Amino acid sequence: MKIALFSDVHANLPALEAFFASIDQQKADAIYCLGDLVGYNIWPNEVINEMRQRKIPTIAGNYDYGVGRASDDCGCAYKTDEEKANGAVSISHTNQMVKDVERAYLRTLPAHLRVEFQLNKDKLTLLLVHGSPRRVNEYLFEDREEKSLLRIMQDADADIMCFGHTHKPYHRILPSVPDTPPHYRHAINIGSVGKPKDGDPRGCYVLLHISDQSGITGKDSIRVEFIRFEYDVEKAARAVEGSPLPQAFADALRLAR
Template structure:
């Protein structure tokens, strides 16, 4: 089985279109979106409509939730006063731009989605969230202590936890004793389609493949591939510069920061 997961489009339509084209070429059995469709660029309605017309199961991101509730707070953790001021411009711009159809859709999105697989003699629980199982806007970074990360997975009963929000992809395997065998749990940040922050400006999404004879003690049973997709970054950056949005967002797109 092959599944595609993507997240954090942030109103970047050229990036989304490129990723969806790449996903189509991969021919996955299913596709899921982990949220943050809007914010920071000029195409919130177009991005949302593209997701809707493809009937892609989608979570609410913290930005989606803010816009859905017509709030002036996206739940973002800005580092300084400049970022905070730019963020205020972005959410005000997005609130003014979106249609009520988009706002209603964003307000209806769930916070969590889970899939239960049954392979061989055991079940496998896959949980999708935007930030973390505890909070929609909690940041789970790659350097989080293993004990803390494992506790989050155990508390949510997840063998595989998929999330976004930080815009920095990673895959960590966590050892877990299961029936006297060393099994693995997986914590996976799927990166960002429309606003990468890991120094690579290309759009990012995840392909996950499961062996039909799945055993979590087998390291080859679950295969994870981060796909980086070229798109028209300049089109997205210039769109920001021609709008009321801060030019800092155009610079970030060009640099992947």
């Protein structure tokens, strides 16, 4: 079984279209979106309607949650005053662009999705979140302390936890606690389709491979494949430059930062 997972499109229609072209070749058995359809570019309505047309199961990202309620707070963590000011421009402009029907759709998105498999003697629970099971805007970076990440997954009863929000892909396999039966958990950041921040401007998504041999006792019984795809970065960057959005957003697309 191949499960396709993607996140953080952020109103980047050229990236989303290129993603669809890529994913259509993969023949995935299921596809899920982990949120943040809007913000930082000029095509929020178009992106929302592509998702609705394809009927892709989608959870709410922090940006979707804020814009769905016409809030001026996207729940983002900015490091500098300049970033904070640019963020204020982004959510204000996004709120101006998003239409009533599309805003209503954002309000319907669930916070989490849980999928349970019983492929063999092991129950395998796949939990899909945007930031974390605790908060839609919590950042789970790759350097998160193992004990902390394991506790989050244990509390959420997740064997495989997929998330986005940081725009930096990784896969960590967490062993079971000492003196207990083997139980491996997989924490997977699926990266970003429309706003990568890992130095690679190509879009990123994940194919999760699960079989009847997959389970909690086998460390390598699931396979995580990170797919990178080219898209017209310049078209997306020039769209930002032709809008009221800050130049920094165009630069970020080109440099993937």
